[in-house]
Amino acid sequence: MSSSALDARVGALAGRWLTPEEETLLSNELSVLDTSDLDNITFWGKIDGNDADYLIVVGQDKLKEEDDYPDQSFWFCSTTDFKLRPLTTTWATRHPEVNATTMRFTGDAATELVAAVEATEDDEETKGTAAVDAFTEKDLLACVVKDIHGATAVVPRGAFVVDPLHRVAKNVNFTGLSVAEAQDVSSYLLFRKPSEGAAVRDIDGLLKPECFLEPISATHPTGAWSVQADPCQTTVVIKSLVYPGFSFYHEPGTARFGSLYMGDGRKNEDLAFMI
Template structure:
């Protein structure tokens, strides 16, 4: 979500239930503009909030040139002071499976990792800052999405925001293939080419969410008399994507405890 218009866009986000207070919006807008200027970012976005028992983590990210490859994530516990989120490692991502305790809001605290066979047996510890980085990375990879055409790959191979994007129409917005993961593509380059009659190399380089397993992990719902489409992911409760149909307005937001719902396959 564009950090410069948080207060205005919260009116649209109210359809998802993931809302910030007016005070949070005002403080975040000001502090993120400063963050953007200090780091010479082309744009800065508010990613969402992860709840802690003592303090909450506010997450944002920005980029300088490439909207996909140059992303840097930041976190804050007061909406004012921002720290760079460390890069997540494979070990950190694996360790998430053994972290049962909730986040505290203290990045320096150590979290116990528990034996998968016995919740009472501790097998190690993990710094909460590293746990936060791994959680944000995983949620971003699995749930952060954009509508088709919102990002554009130019002739130099640099991914930029498409200034000519005018939004999806009502019919397009109904289909999962109209939405793509905001991440470096994991599927082969010709996956979309083989399944789309109107393939465009400049727009269809991302993995579409209709390829996700199980397909029913995504929920689409129209709000505001069909003018707004809201998409949620059942694995990560608290994730929401909102698009005002027929306009370039779309917003991603996560507000939750940072725990994955691993029971989804048994719920469908």
């Protein structure tokens, strides 16, 4: 576990952080987590539940020879037991019967939101149906975290480059954005594989960050990112209006930046009436 896995500074800037008990118990869990296949691991955020909350951590996987963009692995625990478990699901998207706008998490990952469907055999009148596993709160949590992370994986322009092997890597020479750049929403990109376009290993001479990472405007409509600098202009904070509870910070002139999500996991469906 890196010393920056729990970055309380971003919590102070976001206005919410873990309780002392949560921070201590999560830190203990992180200290015994197997990170041998990870380049780093950080606290991703907290999703509120009615009876208990979920704490999420994310690790950046080490690049394999065949990789171009690094993948992320997620773990979660409930505030009832603080036992980190892989946050995975066999569902590509949330179940259509689960209303993501009104759904509230309970804090019990085993809760069945949609019951399993048993397979039926062919007969003269029907073609039969395949078995479908139950859709649990853990499945929903994995889908929600995937959606939020995909839309808010913010990094400053220039923080990552393409190395000589055509793989996305951290830019060790990155010294931060200028004060003016840091307050411009176009200076920030999404650290994820672009939804469209060729893999970086298939493109020759690819160096500019705008070529292999999408701008954050790709997942948010105009006006849906709030950018604010402190009075001394030493820190810039960006907040999402699409996913209330997401905060990102960058200290201009330095390589320091980070992000945090603290919310109920729901998307702001009323945004069109706000901007």
